[in-house]
Amino acid sequence: MPDPSCSFYVTTPIYYVNARPHIGHAYTTIVADVLARRARAQGTPTWFLTGTDEHGQKIERSALAAGIPPQTFTDQVSASFRDLWKRMGITNDQYIRTTDEAHKKGVQKLFADLHAKGQIYLSTYTGQYSIGEEMFVEGPPGTIGPDGKPTETVTEENFFFRLSDYQLPLLNLIESDTLKITPEARKNEVLSFLRGNTSGAPGPDSGTWVSTDLKQSAKGILYLPGALKDLSVSRSSFTWGIPVPEPAASEAKEKHVIYVWLDALANYITALGYGSDDTTQFEKFWPADIHLVGKEIIRFHCVYWPAFLLAAGLDLPKAVTAHGWLLFDDSKMSKSKGNIVRTETILDAFGTLLPPPAALTSDALALGIRGGLQPPVNGTENEGALAPGSPTPPPEPTKQDQDLFAADVLRYFLLREIPFGQDGSFTFEALITRYNADLANGYGNLVSRTLNMIHKYFDGVVPPSWVSSNSVVLESSVKESQLFDRFVNDNSSGTWVTRLPSEAVALSLAVGRNTQLLRFNKALEACSELIRLLDSDLTSKAPWKVIVGLSDDEMQEKRASVLYTAAESIRIITALLHPILPYATAKVWHQLGLGDIELAAANGELKNLTWGGLQPGTKLGPLSPIFPRADKGLAQTMSDMEQEKSKAPVSNAPVSKLVDEKFNASPETPQDPTHPGAPPRAFGEATTVAGSNAHSTERPGTPPHAEAASGIFSAPFMPESNPGMSGSTPAAGPADASPQITIDDFAKIELRVAQILVCERIPKADKLLRLEVDLGYEKRQILSGIAEWYTPEDLIGRRIVVITNLAPRKMRGLESHGMLLAASTEGGKPHLATFAGADDLPLGSRLK
Structure with missing residues (x-):
């Protein structure tokens, strides 16, 4: 985390209002x-x-599809995001909308400044435009865009940003981590895009011939000058956007609106007052400490955004961090697939588990057991029994309390279950299992056991401790780095501190360090480990049992020592968990007799945690269960709720429902070309842009890759079984027949041994995987349409056969250089080609 003397500015991406929020939005x-x-x-x-x-x-x-004005449309959907964050207790300091007048003014100032500096110029462009992703895409007419839909051919007069001028500056900034991009795979993805195609030129020290077209960055890494093209930053075929300001507007023949990504990215500075008369917030908080984004928009944030800032003379953000996708039924949540999980479903379902807020009597033991307390075993006293003397029955929890409780459950699951930066699976069953294991049986049970025994044996007053805070020191033989081994690093081998007070001190250090590294799952693993140790300590020492030979005073001293150690450890754990479980930890803090945890946080009581902060003599607050156990049937309840929402009729729905359900509707196309619903004007085949260095719509000389846009080279090739693939149908004949070729034709195909290093799914391309393969002499990126049959985990590390002499091709905005060799029956699963003894062959070996 940042130095307390500095400021801290964190942003989410601003969410596109094309549909209602789901748990993927909630995750960020x-x-x-x-x-x-x-x-x-x-x-x-x-x-x-x-x-x-x-x-x-x-x-x-x-x-237009929803039959409402754009402003009404955005008002409805934006409100659904704002309302959800309020339900979840999200503590954003500002909620910005790109339709805000202050934002529009700031965007126009940025555009005008860039234009005045000569960084924006007017030209024309013909190319393929992806409506779904609001971006131009390389390729011929009919190219499938990143959203999985055909692009449209657009010819427009545009303003262009001189993005090409920033290729080397961006390379140097990213390679040096001046602009820090995490995780490493995303950084490499951005660098690969910036460097261009450097295939066949491993480097100056390899002894391999290097093209004179290549140059070196400050780190000595090769790149292809000119690979980064100028960027269109205006549109004139529609009107829903921020108008291009003067004097640039007067240069154009038509009215222009500012490119949606220049508009959207600028929110990070307009929110702080950039472009207004009051720049106090901008001067205090910019540059941002961290932009949190989804991995599918990493290029916009790490290429376009820093280039805009460099051109405007503004500081760059310190870090851009991309998280992975939430996968439901083994695929990315998307509206078109119908596998979206709405956060509201989890709030409504789990909210019903929230127990009453006040203390319960021993007569309510059944509810206590439901809350994670342990029943009597073999006639022994129940150490988790609830205290007697409850007041009148408590009121029912409010809807707000239920929402905040359920939001804690979702927060914990997402951060505990999914290593940040990686894709993660979500199921209702997994949510319930993790909740019961870690929260109901873990943290919640420990709190209930400990505090109820203090209530029983010490009249609800924290007992004195016979462990001096001065004695809780790190053992001299244990280095601080070894403490981190216990809770931070995997496969640790350092000496472990065994005393519980010292474990709590070590935990505080570990959670802070893991959070700083965005390793939330490791931070929560550390907390779970200490909870387990405390629970085990309570069970082994059994303070509820009377030990023969000890006097009453000696028994009380023993109980006091055990229970104070547990209660003080709970205080430290609760302080560390507060950012993740704000509602539940507030309840625990109050039950510990410490009052308002938010006030404690504001007063600095939750930082620099040391042993002894819980003062003996502190009166506990009213007790109640924290996390009741969830029945497995709750998973079916949530599944039914999702199905009911998806079946809800549209006809009598409010506008917000129409917005969500009609998003993909196709309205009748207006004949008037100036109508907002009219399609972009098309002028046939894409042509080179005269007078600009803008995107090339098609790589000259690139074969059509008719073999398979999916990246599979198989026999027989069946285009009709592979939607989205181009090419002609093979001649009729037996299923396994192919047209005859000569030996010279076959000799043209270069097959080599490769190993898969990286494999991941591609946004909005359900059949495609992105692979990075090692050929021994170089590494390449290949796109392959095998996501229906193979998961990334199935492929990483495997040795395969690659066709290496196919010309590179752009697909989904990414370059694919090569093709995997596979075989299949018609309509069957493709089986990647491999062979016995592959491990004995050096990578890059050619098959003959």
């Missing part, structure tokens, strides 16, 4: 909220920004 927002809460608790001035992105052709068309 939760991470930002955790970072912001922790920074505030450390005493750091903090600004947490989120909001919605509301302009662009897609929104204009969606509004």
Whole structure:
């Protein structure tokens, strides 16, 4: 986390208002909220920004499909995001909308400044435009865009940004980590895009011939000058956007609106007052400490955004971090697939488990057991029994309390279950299992056992401790780095500190370090480990049992020592968990007799945690269960709720429902070309842009890759069984027949041994995987349409056969250089080609 003397500025991406929020949106927002809460608790001035992105052709068309004006459309969907964050207790300091007047003014200032500096110029362009992703895509007419839909041929007069001028500056900034991109795979993806195609030129020290077209960055890494093209930053075929300001507007023949990504990215500075008369917040919080984004928009944030800032003379953000996708039924959540999980479903279902807020009597033992307390075993006293003397029955929990309780459950699951930066699976069953194991049986049970025994044996007053805070020191033989081994590093071999007080001190250090590294799962693993140790200590020492030979005073001293150690450890654990479980930890803090945890955080009581902060003599607050156990049947309840929502009729629905359900509808195309619903004007085949260095629409000389856009080379080739693939149908004949070729034709095909190093799914391309393969003499990126049959985990490390002399081709905005060799029956699973003894062959060996 940042130095308390500095400020901390964290942002989420602003969410596109094409549909209602789901738990994928919640995931990013939760991470930002955790970072912001922790920074505030450390005493750091903090600004947490989120909001919605509301302009662009897609929104204009969606509004038309819903039969409402664009502003009404965006008002409805943006409100659904804002309302959800309130239900979840998200503590954003600002909620920005790109339809805000202050934002529009700031964007126009940025555009005007770039234009005045000569960084924006007017030209024309013909190319393929992806409406779904609001971006131009390389390729011929009919190219499938990143959203999985055909692009449209667009010819427009455009303003262009001189993005090509920033290829080397961006390479140097990213390679040196001046602009830090994490995780490493995303950094490499951006660098690969910036460097261009350097295939066949491993480097100056390899002894291999290097093309004179290549140059070296400051780190001595090769790149292809000119690979980064100028960027269109305006559109004139629709009107739903921020108008291009003067004097640039007067240069154009038509009215232009600013490119949706320049508009959206600028929110990070306009939110702080950039472009306004008051820049106090901008001067205090910019540059951002961290932009949190989804991995599918990493290029926009790590190429376009820093280039805009460099051109404007503004500081760059310190870090951009991309998280993975949430996978449901083994695929990325998407509206078109119908596998979206709405956060509201989890809030409504888990909220019903919230127990009453006040203390319960021993007569309510059944509810206590449901809350994670242990029943009597073999006639022994129940150490978790609830205290007697409850007041009148407590009121039912409010809906707000239920929402905040359920939000804690979702927060914990997402951060504990999914290593940040990687894809993660979500199922209702997994959510319930993790909740019961870690929260109901773990943290919740430990709190209930400990505090109820203090209530029983010490009248609800924290007992004196016979462990001096001065005695809780790190053993002289144990280095601080070894403490981190216990809770931070995998496969640790350092000496372990065995005393519970010292474990709690080590935990505080470990959680802080893991959070700083965005390793939330490791931080929570550390907390679970200490909870397990405490639970085990309580069970082994059994303070509820009377030991023969000990006097009453000696028994009380023993109980006091055990229970104080547990209670003080709970205080430390609770303080560390507060950014992740704000509602539940507030209840525990109050039950410990410590009052308002938010006030404690504001006063700095949750930082620099040391042993002894829980003062003996402190009166406990009213007790109640924290996390009741969840029945497995709750998974079916949530599944049914999702199905009911998807079946809800549209006809009598409010506008917000129409917006969500009609998003992909196809309205009748207006004949008037100036109508907001009219398609972009098409002028046939894409042509080179005269007078600009803009995107090339098709690589000259590149074969059509008719073999398979999916990246599979198989026999027989069946285009009709592979949607989206181009090429002609083979001649009729037996299923396994192919047209005859000569030996010269076969000799042209170069097959080599390769090993898969990286494999991941591609956004909005359900059949495609992105692979990085090692050929021994170089590494390549290949796109392959085998995601229906292979998961990334199946492929990493495997040795395969690659066709290496296919010309590179752009697909889904990514370059694919090569093709995997596979075989299949018609309509069957493709089986990747491999052979016995492959491990004995050097990578790059040619098959003959």
